[in-house]
Structure formats: structure tokens, C-alpha cells
Amino acid sequence: MEQERSNNVDKLYVFVEKMMGPDARRVFEVLYQEGEELSEYDIMEKTELRGSVVRRALNMLAEKGLVTYRRLRHPDKGRLIFYWKVNYEGLPAVIEARKRAALERLKYLLEREEETQYYICPLDKTRYTFEEALEYEFTCPRCGEMLVPDSERDLRIEILRQYVRLLEADRRASREGGG
Ligand SMILES: [Zn+2]
DSSP: OHHHHHHHHHHHHHHHHHHHOHHHHHHHHHHHHHOSOEEHHHHHHHHTOOHHHHHHHHHHHHHTTSEEEEEEEOTTTOSEEEEEEEOGGGHHHHHHHHHHHHHHHHHHHHHHHHHOOEEEOTTTOOEEEHHHHHHTTTBOTTTOOBOEEOTTHHHHHHHHHHHHHHHHHHHHHHHHTTO
């Protein structure tokens, strides 16, 4: 059970890194491990990242709904300080929305690939639709080489179908696993 939990957390870190880069991941990791509110200064200290880097990461994380903040007046210094924490309740929805968007994008690419035959320049690998190829009389407008039907189309369609299947299976599994 503990193993499964830490596995899920690792996936979450990877997801954050892919979306927003290694600095955002570092900031998110520190907040997640801490489990409670941290000020920007705490985060700078714990991540050893510069203030501007930390602020940029926090803003990106907040924009995606992964973290939330409160503004409080500092008891001694009297100025406003932001306190940040992980939006634990909102995480499943954020991840779900992201996966749904990825799936929609793949389905769109697959549909487009399936309904269009492309022509390709063997030299510079530029792709053209049938209408474009016809307009250029099946010669590449960039280099004059004769265009040929894109033979990798079937492979791309098969790969896209596999991605769609993987994402659909993943979404089913996360629904059945209760989030
Ligand atoms: Zn060409």
C-alpha cells in the first residue's frame, strides 16, 4: 500500500516536471513533502532556488490549480506574505483534465491522419495535403523534387491508435481506482 502511494506521488512529480519544468517540480515536491503551508522564503531555503525562480514556479503551479495560497500580514514586519500549500483536494481533477485534454488532442490528430493522404518531399521531408500537392503539380515548391505518397502514414496511424488506447485504459483504471 505504501509502495503504491509513493509510486503515485512519483508519477505526480513527473507530471509536474513535464508540464512546467524541473524547478516547478522541485518547488512542488517541497510543498508536497511538507504537507502544510510554506512562505516563499521557506520554499527558497528548502529548494535552494532563487526568489524569481520560486515565484515563477509558484505562479505556474497555481495557474494549473496544483497549489493555493493565502496572503497574511507578517506579525513583526507588517508586510504581506504569501503562504503556499498543495491543493490536495483539487489534484485528481487537475490530472484528470490534463489527461482528457491529451486524449482529445490525440483523437483529433488520429482523425486528421485517417482522413487525409499526405504527400512528402523525399529530400526535405515537407508534408503536403492532396490539395496542396495537386496545386504544386506533385513537385516540392521548395526544391523541385517529385512528391511521393507519405508511406509512414500507416505507421503513424497505428502509433496514434496505440496512444489513444493507452490513455483510455489509464483513465478507466484511475476511475475504477477511485481517483
Ligand atoms: Zn523538397
